[in-house]
Amino acid sequence: DTEVTQTPKHLVMGMTNKKSLKCEQHMGHRAMYWYKQKAKKPPELMFVYSYEKLSINESVPSRFSPECPNSSLLNLHLHALQPEDSALYLCASSQGGEGLIGTEAFFGQGTRLTVV
Amino acid sequence: AQKITQTQPGMFVQEKEAVTLDCTYDTSDPSYGLFWYKQPSSGEMIFLIYQGSYDQQNATEGRYSLNFQKARKSANLVISASQLGDSAMYFCAMREVYYGQNFVFGPGTRLSVLP
Numbered sequence: 001d002t003e004v005t006q007t008p009k010h011l012v013m014g015m016t017n018k019k020s021l022k023c024e025q026h027m028g029h030r031a032m033y034w035y036k037q038k039a040k041k042p043p044e045l046m047f048v049y050s051y052e053k054l055s056i057n058e059s060v061p062s063r064f065s066p067e068c069p070n071s072s073l074l075n076l077h078l079h080a081l082q083p084e085d086s087a088l089y090l091c092a093s094s095q096g097g098e099g100l101i102g103t104e105a106f107f108g109q110g111t112r113l114t115v116v
Numbered sequence: 117a118q119k120i121t122q123t124q125p126g127m128f129v130q131e132k133e134a135v136t137l138d139c140t141y142d143t144s145d146p147s148y149g150l151f152w153y154k155q156p157s158s159g160e161m162i163f164l165i166y167q168g169s170y171d172q173q174n175a176t177e178g179r180y181s182l183n184f185q186k187a188r189k190s191a192n193l194v195i196s197a198s199q200l201g202d203s204a205m206y207f208c209a210m211r212e213v214y215y216g217q218n219f220v221f222g223p224g225t226r227l228s229v230l231p
Contacts, residue, residue: 043161105160105163109160
């Protein structure tokens with residue numbers, strides 16, 4: 001199984017709503033990522049979890065709150081988002097550990113988020 | 117400073133022809149990995165090929181090959197015998213050993229294969 005599964009695939013939410021994006025992988029990967037991708041732009045890193053601990057937070061606003069309940073799951077909790085937060089949110093996983101640069105990241109299909 | 121540069125925002129290629137997508141990178145890390153990903157309009161990022169900084173030979177995976185010129189800091193993707201299904205965005209990415217968890221992406225090249 002080389003899949004990263006993201007749910008939901010599409011999400012429309014109001015600026016006062018609270019919602020969560022979910023990501024799951026069963027490849028035994030210990031590094032998991034959230035990326036944000038605007039149209040016609042490359043993915044931009046938001047968060048990295050390594051061995052279920054938050055290792056990188058790229059100065060993301062607090063209205064985005066990541067959570068890694070176990071080694072297979074990654075959540076992104078959303079609260080009080082702005083219309084400019086509308087984007088494709090991609091989850092990825094790879095083998096964890098420093099020095100493992102030769103292992104690719106596997107990506108999910110993404111959640112297309114629209115904030116109204 | 118941008119770590120990955122892809123100078124071709126868009127490229128066209130005739131079906132069955134070969135095409136080269138350019139990628140240059142900037143790092144002071146002696147150990148790094150270079151990756152190419154394909155992103156169709158569906159949104160999923162599909163891994164294509166990997167080249168390590170210490171690899172002596174250029175990587176190949178089926179119709180994909182990587183022209184790695186370390187001194188020039190370039191890692192161009194060559195797609196041979198283009199197919200209509202190759203039409204997509206292509207991203208070059210780098211992973212450095214001192215910042216080992218992150219994949220940094222270039223701006224991408226949109227490839228259109230013409231029948």
